[in-house]
Amino acid sequence: xxxxxxxxxxxxxxxxxxxxxxxxxxxxxxxxxxxxxxxxxxxxxxxxxxxxxxxxxxxxxxxxxxxxxxx
Ligand SMILES: [Zn+2]
Numbered sequence: 001x002x003x004x005x006x007x008x009x010x011x012x013x014x015x016x017x018x019x020x021x022x023x024x025x026x027x028x029x030x031x032x033x034x035x036x037x038x039x040x041x042x043x044x045x046x047x048x049x050x051x052x053x054x055x056x057x058x059x060x061x062x063x064x065x066x067x068x069x070x071x
Contacts, residue, residue: 002058003058006065006067008060008063008065009060009063012060013067014059016058017029017054017055017057029055031053031054031055031070032055032068032070033047033051035050053070053071055070056068056070057069
């Protein structure tokens with residue numbers, strides 16, 4: 001579902017995603033996680049039992065504004 005143009009300048013939005021690199025240097029897409037971040041000695045962050053959703057991020061080709069959806 002494409003957003004109806006940039007909410008700031010009405011430019012056209014291009015679909016993309018945010019990427020991160022894990023400890024094994026593999027790329028993975030950023031995820032939305034429910035609640036506040038809680039650090040963990042073993043895994044960096046405690047995520048067990050949290051709702052996780054993949055995120056799609058749209059970028060305005062005119063002003064660079066980002067709009068993200070976790071569906
Ligand atoms: Zn814009």
